[in-house]
Amino acid sequence: MNLEEVAKLARVSTATVSRVLNNVGPVRASTRARVLKAVEELKYTPNLHARNLAGGKSRTFGMIVSNLENPFFFDVFKAAEQTARAHGFEIVLANTDYDPEHLVRNLRLMLGRRVAGMALVISEMDPAVNQEFAELDIPAVFYDVGSPQHNVANITVNYGKGIERAVHYLHALGHTRMAFVGHHPSLGPLSIRERVFRETVGEFASAIDWKVVASADTIDGGRQATRELLASGLDPTAIICVNDFMALGVLHELRDCGRQVPYDVSVTGFDNIKLAEVAWPPLTTVHIPRDRIGQMMVQVLMTPEASSERGRNFVIDPEFVVRASTGPVRS
Amino acid sequence: MNLEEVAKLARVSTATVSRVLNNVGPVRASTRARVLKAVEELKYTPNLHARNLAGGKSRTFGMIVSNLENPFFFDVFKAAEQTARAHGFEIVLANTDYDPEHLVRNLRLMLGRRVAGMALVISEMDPAVNQEFAELDIPAVFYDVGSPQHNVANITVNYGKGIERAVHYLHALGHTRMAFVGHHPSLGPLSIRERVFRETVGEFASAIDWKVVASADTIDGGRQATRELLASGLDPTAIICVNDFMALGVLHELRDCGRQVPYDVSVTGFDNIKLAEVAWPPLTTVHIPRDRIGQMMVQVLMTPEASSERGRNFVIDPEFVVRASTGPVRS
DNA sequence: TTGAAAGCGCTACCAG
DNA sequence: CTGGTAGCGCTTTCAA
Numbered sequence: 001m002n003l004e005e006v007a008k009l010a011r012v013s014t015a016t017v018s019r020v021l022n023n024v025g026p027v028r029a030s031t032r033a034r035v036l037k038a039v040e041e042l043k044y045t046p047n048l049h050a051r052n053l054a055g056g057k058s059r060t061f062g063m064i065v066s067n068l069e070n071p072f073f074f075d076v077f078k079a080a081e082q083t084a085r086a087h088g089f090e091i092v093l094a095n096t097d098y099d100p101e102h103l104v105r106n107l108r109l110m111l112g113r114r115v116a117g118m119a120l121v122i123s124e125m126d127p128a129v130n131q132e133f134a135e136l137d138i139p140a141v142f143y144d145v146g147s148p149q150h151n152v153a154n155i156t157v158n159y160g161k162g163i164e165r166a167v168h169y170l171h172a173l174g175h176t177r178m179a180f181v182g183h184h185p186s187l188g189p190l191s192i193r194e195r196v197f198r199e200t201v202g203e204f205a206s207a208i209d210w211k212v213v214a215s216a217d218t219i220d221g222g223r224q225a226t227r228e229l230l231a232s233g234l235d236p237t238a239i240i241c242v243n244d245f246m247a248l249g250v251l252h253e254l255r256d257c258g259r260q261v262p263y264d265v266s267v268t269g270f271d272n273i274k275l276a277e278v279a280w281p282p283l284t285t286v287h288i289p290r291d292r293i294g295q296m297m298v299q300v301l302m303t304p305e306a307s308s309e310r311g312r313n314f315v316i317d318p319e320f321v322v323r324a325s326t327g328p329v330r331s
Numbered sequence: 332m333n334l335e336e337v338a339k340l341a342r343v344s345t346a347t348v349s350r351v352l353n354n355v356g357p358v359r360a361s362t363r364a365r366v367l368k369a370v371e372e373l374k375y376t377p378n379l380h381a382r383n384l385a386g387g388k389s390r391t392f393g394m395i396v397s398n399l400e401n402p403f404f405f406d407v408f409k410a411a412e413q414t415a416r417a418h419g420f421e422i423v424l425a426n427t428d429y430d431p432e433h434l435v436r437n438l439r440l441m442l443g444r445r446v447a448g449m450a451l452v453i454s455e456m457d458p459a460v461n462q463e464f465a466e467l468d469i470p471a472v473f474y475d476v477g478s479p480q481h482n483v484a485n486i487t488v489n490y491g492k493g494i495e496r497a498v499h500y501l502h503a504l505g506h507t508r509m510a511f512v513g514h515h516p517s518l519g520p521l522s523i524r525e526r527v528f529r530e531t532v533g534e535f536a537s538a539i540d541w542k543v544v545a546s547a548d549t550i551d552g553g554r555q556a557t558r559e560l561l562a563s564g565l566d567p568t569a570i571i572c573v574n575d576f577m578a579l580g581v582l583h584e585l586r587d588c589g590r591q592v593p594y595d596v597s598v599t600g601f602d603n604i605k606l607a608e609v610a611w612p613p614l615t616t617v618h619i620p621r622d623r624i625g626q627m628m629v630q631v632l633m634t635p636e637a638s639s640e641r642g643r644n645f646v647i648d649p650e651f652v653v654r655a656s657t658g659p660v661r662s
Numbered sequence: 663t664t665g666a667a668a669g670c671g672c673t674a675c676c677a678g
Numbered sequence: 679c680t681g682g683t684a685g686c687g688c689t690t691t692c693a694a
Contacts, residue, residue, distance in 0.1 A: 050671030280611035381687035
């Protein structure tokens with residue numbers, strides 16, 4: 001089941017079969033028909049490895065994300081894939097579960113596939129990996145991590161602003177004991193959110209008591225963090241979560257512990273995934289335009305090296321979305 | 332950045348470099364070290380296309396699912412991937428969004444990659460595709476669709492039993508007006524669930540009024556179906572959903588319309604995804620062991636052709652899980 | 663223990 | 679419009 005067999009059956013050369021299959025170059029209609037029939041009869045499927053090897057250029061991008069279970073990442077991928085397909089590109093996806101080793105292994109695989117570009121939507125960026133990219137010559141685009149280079153563009157969200165909005169909002173509602181629920185405190189971009197929380201809360205000096213807890217980026221992670229929080233001395237009236245996904249777990253655990261949201265405690269998320277609307281109560285959150293991010297990533301990768309877009313740093317301003325999971329502090 | 336350059340730098344032949352990289356055949360320690368150093372210096376990454384082309388056999392399975400956005404599918408994939416990796420296999424994943432054309436296109440791609448086996452977790456099985464598999468000579472395993480063949484195994488869940496349990500349970504609680512919320516009514520495996528609902532409900536003859544509505548397999552799909560349902564004449568006291576994901580939307584819409592669950596209307600899901608627990612109220616559902624399914628699929632693919640496991644049909648019995656979204660009919 | 667060389671299946675270029 | 683053929687980068691005998 002290779003080109004040659006098809007060629008033999010159609011009584012033409014492999015070159016002609018190739019032309020027909022790729023719709024390239026002139027082929028007489030009758031010849032084309034004969035080839036197509038042979039392909040059909042043999043149920044021939046071109047070997048993509050051979051094709052890539054011979055062809056040289058690839059129409060495939062690689063994307064690596066931290067946690068596909070969290071809809072945030074899937075939404076970005078989905079938008080990216082759509083954009084890519086609209087332009088005749090494929091995207092191969094890999095997941096790291098926040099494990100830097102996983103990241104490296106997956107990256108090797110993608111490079112081995114000779115992808116035409118790499119998109120990273122991760123938090124566990126290893127500095128070594130970051131460096132390696134600079135020396136590579138394929139275009140790359142990072143979300144949330146790394147720094148711009150000649151061949152790598154960056155897209156970031158102004159998390160600070162988002163967290164700030166949340167803290168100010170809650171403060172205005174009278175909250176004085178706040179907690180931040182995060183995950184993977186050791187990872188750079190995540191620690192930024194945590195730090196911003198600390199700093200913003202710090203503005204109010206001793207007017208606000210606060211605490212930071214961390215767990216895994218899962219629903220159960222949110223639950224566990226909440227348990228830890230409730231067991232601690234601080235009896236928070238507001239919980240700010242690093243993302244909506246964990247907030248789902250926080251809401252659940254609070255309910256299990258008999259705390260009413262937002263009457264007893266207010267909760268905010270981050271990302272504004274679909275589930276934030278469906279949650280009960282609907283989650284006050286910070287909107288991150290995943291669609292736009294996915295599209296931008298692909299756009300940047302498809303843009304030729306010389307473009308002024310490459311090597312640039314796009315920053316997106318998030319938008320605060322108030323729903324029912326936050327309210328005035330109980331008096 | 333190819334084998335030859337590495338070979339040149341290490342002053343050995345490409346054959347030796349290959350041996351080192353694949354840990355195969357005898358290589359003097361000093362030689363191996365020299366090669367490794369060269370690889371390091373050149374930041375060499377083997378071209379997987381070339382490798383696959385030359386090597387012949389593949390350690391990659393393909394998996395195609397209908398809707399990655401629905402956690403059910405992701406859970407199956409995740410389990411499969413873990414099992415595969417534990418045995419030195421990769422899994423490449425593709426999504427169809429219930430589009431048969433997508434299915435065919437993705438299948439071609441995977442076959443083009445010469446995968447060592449195919450796992451299909453879909454509902455939109457085209458009979459032509461089904462037939463095509465029989466003629467193919469790679470092992471395959473289908474979940475929920477197709478029929479066993481010499482080279483294809485089937486894993487199915489006894490949906491009938493699950494739906495039956497739900498209907499009986501609701502009937503015992505006094506419900507007499509029930510609705511079934513599904514999606515893609517034209518797709519075989521899905522229509523089975525619908526049919527079972529019809530039949531089971533039929534057992535009670537005129538004692539139960541019922542209706543079937545369908546939408547998309549999304550949260551919003553669940554909402555829309557609910558809207559349609561409420562607008563229809565039937566004022567259901569119980570809604571049975573084809574899966575938990577859509578049930579999430581159903582719960583949401585009911586809330587928006589001022590109906591209390593389960594006081595005004597009971598709701599059941601199917602699958603028992605994590606979100607079913609987190610939903611409010613927690614969803615009564617039917618548990619499907621996604622982990623086990625994912626593992627089984629890979630196991631079957633790795634099993635040699637001759638194994639008695641291939642060509643067989645595994646059927647899994649689901650388990651009914653009662654939570655707070657169902658209750659006695661309001662009197 | 664190592665090297666030379668024959669492919670793997672396909673594309674692309676050059677003739678005709 | 680079509681055929682011949684030189685690689686693409688790697689693995690794998692077969693000899694040395």
